[in-house]
């Protein structure tokens with residue numbers, strides 16, 4: 001199974017720079033906090049943060065899915081189908097009260113993870129709350145949630161690289177690649 005390039009590194013870098021400029025304009029003169037969803041968002045967050053010219057800090061949050069999680073092979077063949085039972089494995093380290101929060105995620109798929117996280121983070125009563133997702137698979141959505149800053153909309157394919165994994169592998173590929181289903 002050889003990953004094939006879907007979005008090349010130069011294209012990712014250009015889009016990340018655009019999003020960084022947009023965030024810089026939207027929050028001009030204010031401080032922001034990036035909250036990255038472990039582990040997939042780590043690479044996107046580190047590149048995005050360096051394109052933002054604001055007073056910025058980082059935090060991280062971790063989640064996992066309960067119950068009959070598909071095996072990596074099922075996940076690959078049938079797409080990711082979590083049951084919606086998401087559980088926190090790591091909470092943020094600091095209160096987000098009155099902060100400008102940008103939740104950073106690798107991919108918006110069914111929307112179950114971000115819907116769960118949005119509720120948790122909104123309970124902190126931030127000043128502003130935005131979602132930045134590198135990738136979006138709108139055709140897979142089960143919950144009506146949208147990103148405020150979206151890198152690329154992609155079709156329903158299983159992708160890896162630039163932080164995204166298949167059974168924890170491939171996160172370090174510099175391009176976003178499709179893992180062929182056969």
Ligand code: IMP
Pocket residue numbers: 040080082105106107108109110111112113114157158159160164165166
């Ligand atoms: P959601 O809760 O269905 O929106 O799923 C979000 C999570 O599923 C992401 O943070 C990824 O970890 C994982 N995921 C969804 N689609 C893919 C994919 O194509 N490749 C790798 N991971 C994916």
Ligand code: MG
Pocket residue numbers: 040165
């Ligand atoms: Mg994953």
